[in-house]
Every structure is written in C-alpha cells, then in structure tokens.
Amino acid sequence: MRLTHVAHLRLPFGPLLSHDLTVSAPGDALPVSFDQARHVGLGDRPGSWMALAMRLPSPVPRDDLAAAWEAVVAGHGTLRSTFVPGEDGAVRLHQVEVEDGGWTEHDVLPGQPMNAAVRDVLDAGCRPFGRPSHRFCVIETADGPSLVVAADHAHVDMWSMLVIARDLLIALDQVRSGQRPVPPQVPSFAEHTRALQEMPPAPDEVRRRWAEVIEHGGGAMPRFPLPLGDPAPQPERVVIRDVLDLQSLADFSARAGHEGVSTLALAVASMTAVTRELAGTALRAVFPVHSRHEERWHDSVGWFITNSVLESDDASPQACSAAVREAIRLGSWPLADLMEPWGGMPEAPGMFAVSWLDMRRLPVRIDTAGLDAQYVSANIETDGVMLWFIIDDSGVHLRCRYPDTLEARRSVGTWLDALVARMRDLAAG
Structure with missing residues (x-):
C-alpha cells in the first residue's frame, strides 16, 4: 500500500459527506503519553492528521456506513477521548461519550479539486483539540463510495489506520448481513500509556x-x-x-x-x-x-x-x-x-x-x-x-x-x- 500525500491523492468527483458524531463534554482524565504531549503541546493547528483512503466496489447505503463507523469508534478508546489545554500549559486528555450523529454535506467549490475539498474538511476537524479529532468522509459515486478515514496523529499511527480500515470493513459486512455490528474488544491506548509509565527505569x-x-x-x-x-x-x-x-x-x-x-x-x-x-x-x-x-x-x-x-x-x-x-x-x-x-x-x-x-x-x-x-x-x-x-x-x-x-x-x-x-x-x- 502506497503512502501518498493529500496533494497527490486522486479522488472521484461526487457529493462529499462526513458522518459527524455527537460528543459529550470531557469526562474522566486519562494518561497522556510522551509523544502525545509533544504533538498536542504544539497547539491546535491544521495538517496534524493521518488518513487512509479506499474505494468500495458498489454503492452502500449511508445508514450502513454510519453504523459501521460508529462500531469502530465504540471499539477503540482513543477515538472516544479528547485533549484540552491545561491552565498550567500542559495538555490534558479526557474520556468522552460518543453518540450517533448525522451526515454533513460539504461544499466543493467551482474548480476545486476533490482532494483539496477533502483536505479542508480534515484540516478543520482532525485537529489536536478537536472534539472529536477524527472524521469519516465519503464521496458518493454510481460505482460505489470512496472512503477517507482520518484522525489527528495524537490518536493514531500508520498501523492503527490499517486496524481502523479492517474493523470498518468487518463492521460493514456485519451490517450488510443484517447483524448489529459488534465493536472490537481490545485494550485502549490509555492502558498502554499506563503500562509504559509503570515500567522500571532504563x-x-x-x-x-x-x-x-x-x-x-x-x-x-x-x-x-x-x-x-x-x-x-x-x-x-x-x-x-x-x-x-x-x-x-x-x-x-x-x-x-x-x-x-x-x-x-x-x-x-x-x-x-x-x-x-x-x-x-x-x-x-x-x-x-x-x-x-x-x-x-x-x-x-x-x-x-x-x-x-x-x-x-x-x-x-x-x-x-x-x-x-x-x-x-x-x-x-x-x-x-x-x-x-x-x-x-x-x-x-x-x-x-x-x-x-x-x-x-x-x-x-x-x-x-x-x-x-x-x-x-x-x-x-x-x-x-x-x-x-x-x-x-x-x-x-x-x-x-x-x-x-x-x-x-x-x-x-x-x-x-x-x-x-x-x-x-x-x-x-
């Protein structure tokens, strides 16, 4: 799988939508990893995200895509957390509750390439202090949707993007077969951060x-x-x-x-x-x-x-x-x-x-x-x-x-x- 850049990304033309989830106010505090603190400590900004794009071979109802994405978010703790700036300058991470949201259709300006329109959506939403700081975007075409899943880097790495894509496809297969998608049962990244903090000194x-x-x-x-x-x-x-x-x-x-x-x-x-x-x-x-x-x-x-x-x-x-x-x-x-x-x-x-x-x-x-x-x-x-x-x-x-x-x-x-x-x-x- 190639690593490309949003300026080089080739996307079909069609309605551009994102499924926007409803997120609660920050709840319980979670530990912040060393690299998260470095990344988020640079402040809220565009261009701090990672994404994965893929195309499905046939049309899929929006409700099915939404149900699959919600299952992915429900299964991974870091996608249900948000950073907030602390009064002392340190960043804080808090758990949030995520509920069903709705679809937003985004404008594609005359003459604007599709990759530029997607970039604008991700720059606006996938930011260090976003709530949430991830987006699920869909470009609808007669041949099937192109999907772009993205999150601020504080919550994902390249391996994680592959996990998200796999879990989304599994959940979508479950929805298509008439089942309610089952969120993955895996430990959260916050647990990993705690485990590192408990390691003995080097x-x-x-x-x-x-x-x-x-x-x-x-x-x-x-x-x-x-x-x-x-x-x-x-x-x-x-x-x-x-x-x-x-x-x-x-x-x-x-x-x-x-x-x-x-x-x-x-x-x-x-x-x-x-x-x-x-x-x-x-x-x-x-x-x-x-x-x-x-x-x-x-x-x-x-x-x-x-x-x-x-x-x-x-x-x-x-x-x-x-x-x-x-x-x-x-x-x-x-x-x-x-x-x-x-x-x-x-x-x-x-x-x-x-x-x-x-x-x-x-x-x-x-x-x-x-x-x-x-x-x-x-x-x-x-x-x-x-x-x-x-x-x-x-x-x-x-x-x-x-x-x-x-x-x-x-x-x-x-x-x-x-x-x-x-x-x-x-x-x-």
Whole structure:
C-alpha cells in the first residue's frame, strides 16, 4: 500500500459527506503519553492528521456506513477521548461519550479539486483539540463510495489506520448481513500509556548511550547532513519514488540474506554509504520504532510509535545490522524519563528521520490492491527531512518530505537519487 500525500491523492468527483458524531463534554482524565504531549503541546493547528483512503466496489447505503463507523469508534478508546489545554500549559486528555450523529454535506467549490475539498474538511476537524479529532468522509459515486478515514496523529499511527480500515470493513459486512455490528474488544491506548509509565527505569547503560547520541548531534536529535537553506519552517516539497519492483525486492532481499542480514539492514548500509560519500559523515537519523511489544496491542488503535536514533558509520551490512539492533534497543524504553535531562526531546531545525514499514510483516491486513487503499498525509510547513520506506507485495516505495528551498531540493534530491541508484545496483547484483 502506497503512502501518498493529500496533494497527490486522486479522488472521484461526487457529493462529499462526513458522518459527524455527537460528543459529550470531557469526562474522566486519562494518561497522556510522551509523544502525545509533544504533538498536542504544539497547539491546535491544521495538517496534524493521518488518513487512509479506499474505494468500495458498489454503492452502500449511508445508514450502513454510519453504523459501521460508529462500531469502530465504540471499539477503540482513543477515538472516544479528547485533549484540552491545561491552565498550567500542559495538555490534558479526557474520556468522552460518543453518540450517533448525522451526515454533513460539504461544499466543493467551482474548480476545486476533490482532494483539496477533502483536505479542508480534515484540516478543520482532525485537529489536536478537536472534539472529536477524527472524521469519516465519503464521496458518493454510481460505482460505489470512496472512503477517507482520518484522525489527528495524537490518536493514531500508520498501523492503527490499517486496524481502523479492517474493523470498518468487518463492521460493514456485519451490517450488510443484517447483524448489529459488534465493536472490537481490545485494550485502549490509555492502558498502554499506563503500562509504559509503570515500567522500571532504563538501565544506566541506555541512559549513557542516549546522552552520547544527543551529544553527537550537538545537543539535539540528528539533522540532515547536507544544506537545507533557511532554517525557518518552509512549505513542504513531497516526492514519491518507486525504488524496487517485486522482482528487484526479491533480489535485494536475497542479497541481504547472502550477507546474513535483514532487508532493512542492507537498506541502512546503502544510506550509510551514500551519506559518507556525499556528506563525509556518518548516517545519523531519528528512527521511529513501534511499542506494540505484546500481542495484546496488535489490534488496538493509538500512537504506538516512539523515537529512537540510528547511528551508522560503517557501511558493511553486518555493522548496519548491529546499528539497527541498537536503535531498536534504545527505543524500547519510555522516553519521558530518558529525555528528562534535556527537558523533553531536544530538537533543532533540519531534523532527519527515516521510517521503515514492511506491510508484509504486519499482523493486520486488508485487500489493499482491490480497495485501492492508500495512506494519506497532510500538507504542512517543515524545517526537516522525513523519509518513509513502504514495503508491500508490489515492491519498495519511498516518500520524502523536506522544506521546499533551492538548497534542500539540490541536497535531498541528490541524496535520494544516489540512494535509489545504490539500492537498485545491489538488487541487480
């Protein structure tokens, strides 16, 4: 399944509707995770959401779609919670009651592309302090509806979006067969946050390593090693590249197997070599890792992603494999305690992050090809570089977001070209 951008999203023309639920006033307090606090602490704003789009093959009554969506919301606690600003500047999270709502039809202005109209709906509704901060949108056509489900990032990650889509399809099948849809019975993300808070402190060795990592970054998380121009946030430039087709992916993985490492480790070796060649330095990048360490979290919805750091100075596949293992180890401990010496995660303009998602290994699957399913990201301004690798049954794709300056176009474009060429060369043998 591809990761696209709302500006690149192709949607049919038709009535654009959202099913808007009725939400109560904030109720019982819930724990706030470290990453939620960072994200929501930046304030209420557009463009902070994640979405998944898919198309159904035949028309579906609106009441059936509404009943299925309500079942999804009823089954996942984070979709029944809302953030509120605290008087002390800290954010608060509260449980809310969610009840049946109604359909709202949204204007599509003359000449306005459908993706722009959907973006406006999601920017307005899927915000950190939204109540709720998620939306279920439908574009009706004679061939069947196109669905867009979205939520503020504080409540979801990419794995979660797949869970939401799967649960929506299950509930819709139940409705079509004349049953009342059964909400999923899974633990909430708030339970996961509590579990992390109850973990023992990280070992001293992990604390020392984190201190070294941040010192290597000049007191901050890693930054892209080539010039990006003006350090202030800029309109983003988003590029999507097909890196390896299915056969080339098989060849690349076989090469990794011959080296005794994972496909990810061989990709890290490629990035390490390219960074050394172009920037004369080691590869250093923020490296998101998931915290669904126990099977009980596999079907839950929430922000089960935390940040680690990947440091790789040796481009040998074996050394890169060790670097990946260390990054996963550093990201296996709650960050709130680890980041306390710096008053939170220390960031600086130009932060560089690399994310790796192998869809084939996830325990949650839908017919992404048959549904034309796509991950969709929002439009933002940025001062850093974020690279996503998506691996699925069609090959390897990447999406990269960076500030749209002339310097960043040259730097990031050259780095990406070299990386793609190197990975293809390794696949070709």
